Amino acid sequence: MSVTTQLRRLRRVAVASGTACGLALALAAPAAPAAAAPRPVPQGARILGLELKAPNLTITFQDLNPDSVSHKLLLKPQGREREYELGVPGEGRVLTQTFDAGLLPGTGYCATIRTRSRYGRVNPIYYEYWSEEKCAQPSGSAQNPSDVSVGSIEGDAAPPPGSTRNYWINYYNKGAEAKDITIEVQPTGTMTMRKPPDSGTFSGFQCAAAGAGYRCTGGSLPNGGKAQIPFLGRVTTAGPGAIHVTISVAGDSNSTNNQQTLTTLSAP
CATH class of the missing domain: 2.60.40.1510 (ntegrin, alpha v. Chain A, domain 3)
Structure with missing residues (x-):
């Protein structure tokens, strides 16, 4: 057998071996994970009603977040800010709460709800969402008279x-x-x-x-x-x-x- 013929045989064996190894590696390699669907960005809460009757405040709001763990009412009277805990009624549910907020007679107030939500049970991630601000004047005030x-x-x-x-x-x-x-x-x-x-x-x-x-x-x-x-x-x-x-x-x-x-x- 000539030297040329021997080199051709060695080349064919090497190519075949390389192809077999490539196939083995391809079969052994794990499939690429599918891209996770993006998690929809939830909202926090929506204020539906705000009534002032000093010293009490009545607020009606809707929970918009399936993962909410707390709602806090931030009240802004005359440039000062107070914070009050609200209940967590559950996604889509509406809650009305009345409590003594120390309101001043004849004074208007603005309210915002800060919602805290938790995503995941193991090593959870916490998010915060803010509702739109809603303002109200007390009944009978010059800004909001009865008729x-x-x-x-x-x-x-x-x-x-x-x-x-x-x-x-x-x-x-x-x-x-x-x-x-x-x-x-x-x-x-x-x-x-x-x-x-x-x-x-x-x-x-x-x-x-x-x-x-x-x-x-x-x-x-x-x-x-x-x-x-x-x-x-x-x-x-x-x-x-x-x-x-x-x-x-x-x-x-x-x-x-x-x-x-x-x-x-x-x-x-």
Whole structure:
């Protein structure tokens, strides 16, 4: 065998051996790990409502984070910052909390929620998220006044003498939430009152006889709210009569719509 033939055989063996080793290495090498799906970035909390009634604060918020472990309310009154612990209702759930925050009467406040979340059980990583800031003014303040008004008085304007009639007084609030409202109803002429409304039944009013009619205090009505309160009347004799209504609340922004009268005429 010539030297040339021997070299060719050695070259073929070497190439075959190299190919076999390459295949073995390729089979032994572990597969590249699949890229992990990016974890969605959660939010913290959303403030749904903020009500100030010194010294108490009422906040309603929604938990937006599946991994949240704490929510803290940061309150900023007049440039100072306070921090309060909130509950953790769970992702998607809404929680309303009322607590004494030492609010100053007639002062506006701004609130932010700082959410702390935990990702992973072994060597967990903690994240912090901030809600948008929400500010509020106390009811009846110059920045957020109430606007209560008396609407129509529904009922028979021509009741017969000696009859009893029920009348319904409509009242509204176009401004900020109104608390401690007062309604006074006075009949005149042939119209008299049978009895005042039951206390605590209508908008939380406490009602009692006053003069010829009644006076109700302590009622409340939210922004945009409307309600009715009854007047239980009796017509004594034939002739003209009337039902006079006045509504009032501290900080009312418009006193021109606080009175209403229904005149009646009882024919024999």
